[in-house]
Amino acid sequence: MPTQAERSATTRAKLLDATAECLAELGYARTSTTEVARRAGVSRGAQLHHFPTKAELVAAAVDHVLERRVEEFRTLIATVPDGPGRVEAAIDLLWSMFQGPTFDAWYELTTAARTDPDLRPHVVRVADLLDERVRDVFHDLFAPPPGQVATPIYHDVAPAFLFAVLEGLATQRVTGGTRAGPNAEKVLAALKYLASEFPIHTPSTGEVQP
Known part of the structure; x- marks a missing residue:
């Protein structure tokens, strides 16, 4: 028989899932x-x-869903073989996270937070948390070679740049621009090209791939 704590956790999860669904x-x-x-x-x-x-409900809901999506991304990318192609696969998987109701709900919140002083601090907190999680996942997946220290541009700028671009593309999708699809294809191709020029450590060989 479920304990009180388990029943409480179940109720909380139901509320958070229902909130994210309503927002989207x-x-x-x-x-x-x-x-x-x-x-x-x-x-x-x-x-x-x-x-x-x-405000507390919707902020917690997006926090809940985004955490789940980060874990899904970590799980999915772990199935991609090591090597240079792993970076392109990571970009494709990350982009898929911007294609569904999770991002739609997040877009709704960030827009509303601009003029809602009660909601704004909750959205800021969730955004900061997501930023930390993204950096952590990036560092885990693409660590520098053993014995080398990652540069600030590698640890901080690369994941921030990637997310900024994907968020911009996703915003175009949400707002229904006619060029959203073609723009996304071109920009994603450019991102993959830039990633191919960036030195990435591949755990299978222990070498840096150009």
């Missing part, structure tokens, strides 16, 4: 705590117990 489908303005509780199949009282305000 309805947008921030039309997402209500009442609708979230209905979709999650929990009482209004249970929802308020876990998340007293809408």
